[in-house]
Amino acid sequence: MAEVLEFKPNPFNGAVIDRAALPNDPEDFDTRLVVSMNRWAEDGFLTIWLDIPKSQSALIPKAIDRGFEFHHTGDDYILLTCLLVEGSHIPPFATHYIGIGGVVLTPDRDLLVVREKYGVGGREPTLKLPGGALQAGEHLAQAVEREVLEETGVRAQFESIACFRQWHGYRYGK
Numbered sequence: 001m002a003e004v005l006e007f008k009p010n011p012f013n014g015a016v017i018d019r020a021a022l023p024n025d026p027e028d029f030d031t032r033l034v035v036s037m038n039r040w041a042e043d044g045f046l047t048i049w050l051d052i053p054k055s056q057s058a059l060i061p062k063a064i065d066r067g068f069e070f071h072h073t074g075d076d077y078i079l080l081t082c083l084l085v086e087g088s089h090i091p092p093f094a095t096h097y098i099g100i101g102g103v104v105l106t107p108d109r110d111l112l113v114v115r116e117k118y119g120v121g122g123r124e125p126t127l128k129l130p131g132g133a134l135q136a137g138e139h140l141a142q143a144v145e146r147e148v149l150e151e152t153g154v155r156a157q158f159e160s161i162a163c164f165r166q167w168h169g170y171r172y173g174k
Contacts, residue, residue: 002028005036012089014047015040019077022056030062037066037084046088050080100140101131102148104156114151 006021015036023029040048050068052059054076068080072093081090104112116125130151134143141158148156 002031002035004039005032007036007040009045010049012047013045014049014090015045016049017051019051019053022052022059024056026058026062029059030066033062033066037082041084046083046085047090048082048084050082052078052080054078098134098140098143099131100134100144100147101129102144102156103129103162104148104152104154112148112152112154112156 006018007015008018010016017036023032037048048068049071050063052063057078060078060080063080063082066082068082071079071081071090073079083090102112106112112130113127114130115127119125130148131144132147132151134140138146140161144158145156148154
């Protein structure tokens with residue numbers, strides 16, 4: 001009989017398959033996945049998390065055939081998930097971009113602005129606050145200081161948040 005895939009339980013009663021122990025052969029993977037899914041269902045697990053390295057992407061069709069859905073991708077992996085119990089909850093992947101703009105004032109209360117390189121939506125480039133999108137894992141304060149420095153060469157120090165703005169329909173419908 002085929003062995004259960006190596007895994008660890010997560011705090012939400014999910015089985016997280018060990019990517020480092022995935023077999024390379026798609027047929028071996030498929031056989032072991034079926035055995036594993038049956039065992040985990042018997043053991044009361046609710047969900048399965050499968051992180052497949054891109055170098056092993058030949059395993060993806062087998063997982064899809066067994067009911068897995070795409071969750072998200074990273075630079076070197078594809079994460080798929082599967083519900084063992086209908087109605088179980090799997091948190092969705094992040095669906096928003098966060099942008100930030102810096103309000104930088106001189107001691108004389110002059111406002112630092114930059115001219116856009118390109119206009120947006122067919123309009124001519126305009127003046128704007130220096131800013132841009134946060135990088136993954138970046139804190140708001142670090143991001144605004146970095147963006148101001150990148151766009152103006154000015155070293156600014158974060159003091160506080162002045163306002164929030166929400167906008168839907170940005171890059172990739174986020």
